[in-house]
Amino acid sequence: MGAEFYQFFLNTKILFQPGISGDFTNELSQLKIGSWLLVTDPFFAQNGVADKIRAGIEAGGYKVTGVFSEVPPNSELKVVQSCIELAKQGGAEAIVALGGGSAIDTAKAANIVLSLGGDLVEDYSGTQTIPRALNPLIAIPTTAGTGSEVTSSAVIFDEGTQRKLSFNDAYLRPSLALLDPELTLSLPPKATAMTGMDALTHSIESYTSVQTNPMSDALAMKAIKMIHLNLLKAVERGSDLEARSEMLIAANLAGIAFDQAMVGIVHAMSHATGGIAHVPHGMANSIYLPYGMEYNLAVRTERYAGIAKRLGVDTTKLDTMGAARAAIQAVRELRASLKRLCGLPDRLRDAGVQEGQLEEIARTAVEDGASFFNPREVVYEEVLGKIREAY
Numbered sequence: 001m002g003a004e005f006y007q008f009f010l011n012t013k014i015l016f017q018p019g020i021s022g023d024f025t026n027e028l029s030q031l032k033i034g035s036w037l038l039v040t041d042p043f044f045a046q047n048g049v050a051d052k053i054r055a056g057i058e059a060g061g062y063k064v065t066g067v068f069s070e071v072p073p074n075s076e077l078k079v080v081q082s083c084i085e086l087a088k089q090g091g092a093e094a095i096v097a098l099g100g101g102s103a104i105d106t107a108k109a110a111n112i113v114l115s116l117g118g119d120l121v122e123d124y125s126g127t128q129t130i131p132r133a134l135n136p137l138i139a140i141p142t143t144a145g146t147g148s149e150v151t152s153s154a155v156i157f158d159e160g161t162q163r164k165l166s167f168n169d170a171y172l173r174p175s176l177a178l179l180d181p182e183l184t185l186s187l188p189p190k191a192t193a194m195t196g197m198d199a200l201t202h203s204i205e206s207y208t209s210v211q212t213n214p215m216s217d218a219l220a221m222k223a224i225k226m227i228h229l230n231l232l233k234a235v236e237r238g239s240d241l242e243a244r245s246e247m248l249i250a251a252n253l254a255g256i257a258f259d260q261a262m263v264g265i266v267h268a269m270s271h272a273t274g275g276i277a278h279v280p281h282g283m284a285n286s287i288y289l290p291y292g293m294e295y296n297l298a299v300r301t302e303r304y305a306g307i308a309k310r311l312g313v314d315t316t317k318l319d320t321m322g323a324a325r326a327a328i329q330a331v332r333e334l335r336a337s338l339k340r341l342c343g344l345p346d347r348l349r350d351a352g353v354q355e356g357q358l359e360e361i362a363r364t365a366v367e368d369g370a371s372f373f374n375p376r377e378v379v380y381e382e383v384l385g386k387i388r389e390a391y
């Protein structure tokens with residue numbers, strides 16, 4: 001049976017063009033904001049990219065009140081607070097975020113308080129807590145992975161409680177996403193591989209979740225094919241602008257897909273492993289992806305068979321189950337190629353996880369929000385079994 005009900009809503013304008021981040025005055029003139037704060041990480045502040053974007057904004061006659069360049073790999077509440085303070089000090093009306101998921105999430109969280117006032121954690125953590133539209137936010141991703149430039153969520157680490165805080169609301173989606181593949185050319189092979197596997201996981205999990213819809217399905221399937229055709233090229237030859245472009249677009253499509261359809265057990269295990277053993281998100285997803293697919297194989301056989309084709313498998317002589325298994329095998333082969341090309345680990349033990357942590361990871365994964373969208377109930381003993389296999 002087809003869909004009985006679904007809704008699809010995207011309040012982000014998306015613009016793709018090589019070099020677009022250096023000149024988008026046309027877009028700025030429509031947003032009617034006079035002064036901007038640029039939020040980024042130390043890498044882009046030092047390598048000249050932030051300066052180029054700043055110059056582009058100023059050339060259009062708009063003011064850049066400052067550059068906040070202290071975003072760490074996993075942003076924290078105190079970082080968001082200093083970002084808000086810098087924005088207020090300089091009188092910035094709105095924010096341009098440049099970077100990976102952490103920089104964009106920092107900007108999203110800061111923008112809540114900048115727009116509405118109040119206390120970030122007390123008033124706005126959780127789901128659907130934002131009462132009205134926020135100030136415009138421009139997101140310029142520098143990795144092809146998280147899709148944060150189009151998602152309605154932000155994750156910030158609370159150093160006090162040692163837990164990740166999440167913010168989920170349609171108003172958190174940036175107003176404008178600028179996709180400039182030139183910014184991803186300098187991303188090292190391993191980071192390219194990890195973030196690309198995060199995007200692949202977004203597409204596969206959103207295509208097989210309990211909340212799929214025809215729109216997210218179409219986006220996810222297109223993304224899987226683009227990642228299959230371009231991830232290894234982008235890892236092997238970082239300067240390949242075409243492969244970088246395709247990966248950036250694929251990550252964006254996958255971001256829209258999973259923001260609507262959600263993710264599942266792979267992300268649940270990855271979130272737990274990131275929190276407990278500090279394994280980077282994309283690396284953990286890459287390790288867990290085939291195991292999560294095996295967990296769901298019996299209830300998503302046809303969907304995996306469809307994925308197999310997008311992963312380049314010739315399914316003409318295979319039955320549905322054979323094709324579904326071939327999709328999992330194709331993911332394993334992709335991981336093997338990435339391990340060979342850039343040393344991306346394919347086992348937890350090679351990613352710094354201790355055997356004594358596996359039970360806690362399994363317990364935490366069962367409770368993770370992503371588990372509730374998985375097509376099969378996430379049961380402790382079974383998920384522990386998969387985690388042990390991945391170890």
Ligand SMILES: [Fe+2]
Pocket residue numbers: 146198202267281
């Ligand atoms: Fe992810």
